Amino acid sequence: MRETRVSRIIKSEDLNHHGTLYAGRMAEWLVEACLITAINLTRKPEDVVCVRIHGFHFIRPATSGDVIEIRAKISYLGEKSITVDAKIHVNGEDAPSVTGMLTFVTVDRQGKPYAHGLALPQDYIEENRDIYEAAIEARKQR
Numbered sequence: 001m002r003e004t005r006v007s008r009i010i011k012s013e014d015l016n017h018h019g020t021l022y023a024g025r026m027a028e029w030l031v032e033a034c035l036i037t038a039i040n041l042t043r044k045p046e047d048v049v050c051v052r053i054h055g056f057h058f059i060r061p062a063t064s065g066d067v068i069e070i071r072a073k074i075s076y077l078g079e080k081s082i083t084v085d086a087k088i089h090v091n092g093e094d095a096p097s098v099t100g101m102l103t104f105v106t107v108d109r110q111g112k113p114y115a116h117g118l119a120l121p122q123d124y125i126e127e128n129r130d131i132y133e134a135a136i137e138a139r140k141q142r
């Protein structure tokens, strides 16, 4: 349960004044997919809050009728934090059109962060070394 894939078709109401997918809509979808990924890992929806949207990179536009797939994947687990990498692929293309990274924190009923006790297996880290290292780099930039 370390990856979530969500597909959507872009409709006219999702477009901006240029006729391409509106960044705000894309950001909402991407944040939701990342949140679902963090929740699927912890299985405690009430305990997961977003502490940081590290950023989005809108590489190529998408437009009405395009089918997008959001692939959100755990990239790093700290003591109390969960970092998720997200990529949006348009019409089955290999290269992502949007990338993003978000960090969530596990909190108790009082909103106080607690150690989630989760860890990534070494083979998963090896398979996903690029996003793992990107998350470590982001932690250094805080």
Ligand SMILES: CC(C)(COP(=O)(O)OP(=O)(O)OC[C@H]1O[C@@H](n2cnc3c(N)ncnc32)[C@H](O)[C@@H]1OP(=O)(O)O)[C@@H](O)C(=O)NCCC(=O)NCCS
Pocket (backbone or CB within 6 Å): 048, 049, 050, 051, 052, 077, 078, 079, 080, 081, 082, 103, 105, 107, 111, 112, 113, 142
């Ligand atoms: C999330 C929140 C509880 C963190 O509080 P805090 O006092 O900074 O917590 P801590 O210092 O104990 O840090 C907890 C974890 O968050 C991480 N963290 C804190 N600030 C961060 C930041 N700006 N960027 C990335 N990670 C951050 C810490 O590194 C730590 O993770 P680690 O254990 O892996 O090292 C607090 O900032 C908060 O309540 N924010 C509002 C959350 C919210 O409303 N989100 C939107 C709705 S979901």
